Amino acid sequence: MKLGFIGLGIMGKPMSKNLVKAGHELVVFDFNQAAVDELVAMGAKAVKSSANVASECDVIITMVPNSPHVRAAALGKGGIIETAKPGTVLIDMSSIDPVESKAIGAELFKNGIEMLDAPVSGGEPKAIDGTLSVMVGGKKELFDRYYDMLMVMAGSVVYVGDLGSGNVAKLANQMIVAINIAAMSEALMLAKKAGADPELVYQAIRGGLAGSTVLDAKAPMVLSRNFNPGFRIELHMKDLTNALNAAHAVTAPVPLTSFMMEMMQSLKADGCEKDDHSAIAKFYEKIAGVTIES
Numbered sequence: 082m083k084l085g086f087i088g089l090g091i092m093g094k095p096m097s098k099n100l101v102k103a104g105h106e107l108v109v110f111d112f113n114q115a116a117v118d119e120l121v122a123m124g125a126k127a128v129k130s131s132a133n134v135a136s137e138c139d140v141i142i143t144m145v146p147n148s149p150h151v152r153a154a155a156l157g158k159g160g161i162i163e164t165a166k167p168g169t170v171l172i173d174m175s176s177i178d179p180v181e182s183k184a185i186g187a188e189l190f191k192n193g194i195e196m197l198d199a200p201v202s203g204g205e206p207k208a209i210d211g212t213l214s215v216m217v218g219g220k221k222e223l224f225d226r227y228y229d230m231l232m233v234m235a236g237s238v239v240y241v242g243d244l245g246s247g248n249v250a251k252l253a254n255q256m257i258v259a260i261n262i263a264a265m266s267e268a269l270m271l272a273k274k275a276g277a278d279p280e281l282v283y284q285a286i287r288g289g290l291a292g293s294t295v296l297d298a299k300a301p302m303v304l305s306r307n308f309n310p311g312f313r314i315e316l317h318m319k320d321l322t323n324a325l326n327a328a329h330a331v332t333a334p335v336p337l338t339s340f341m342m343e344m345m346q347s348l349k350a351d352g353c354e355k356d357d358h359s360a361i362a363k364f365y366e367k368i369a370g371v372t373i374e375s
Contacts, residue, residue, distance in 0.1 A: 270371075
């Protein structure tokens with residue numbers, strides 16, 4: 082399948098590489114020339130704008146940082162809407178405000194362009210090995226049509242509902258992940274302060290009800306002091322901002338998410354915004370005056 086791919090960052094680059102490896106023909110655009118060159122070396126074609134991508138492809142994937150970037154790629158100057166033919170499908174895999182997903186989709190639809198919102202979970206490691214979780218909103222027939230292609234990048238691809246529903250699911254995921262990392266950090270700090278070995282406590286609880294994908298992915302990072310970013314705190318803050326905005330729009334109570342945002346703001350003030358979100362543990366370490374390492 083010939084595909085356009087816009088956005089070759091931490092997530093988009095490995096995702097696009099997996100599509101090329103699976104035999105798809107890619108036309109790519111990104112402002113980072115080094116990332117573009119990597120894809121070209123694998124056989125992709127580089128172009129100079131989102132409009133150039135749309136002029137060559139009937140199916141386009143976007144994987145960019147936030148709502149304004151999706152809007153610019155789709156509707157802005159040099160955007161998809163300038164050259165896309167009626168029947169073109171935009172699959173936005175960015176994590177953005179679901180209200181904005183619906184608004185962008187409505188504008189595209191006026192020009193005969195369809196849209197799916199298909200944000201992902203799993204971070205860079207799962208983007209690299211092609212085992213992301215993808216949450217999809219939009220027309221069910223479009224989901225069915227592109228399911229196999231999406232599975233090239235994923236371990237699971239789940240249909241959630243109408244356009245915007247994919248990003249609602251992603252925001253729910255990000256709320257749970259952040260709160261889980263904080264709960265893990267709090268528990269491991271208790272272990273440390275109580276004189277127990279945090280590593281052994283982790284091993285003891287991981288097989289019980291407290292065990293989770295988050296625990297197994299993030300506890301080893303905290304215990305080894307490895308905060309190299311798989312998913313940066315600043316990006317998680319972006320997602321929680323979208324979650325809070327969406328929650329406020331529908332009057333959903335989100336007190337834990339609100340507190341998580343304040344914890345992350347504190348970490349940003351300490352210069353930790355580029356760290357992996359496992360560095361939420363540093364919030365507890367600063368208060369307690371000790372590190373959680375074994």
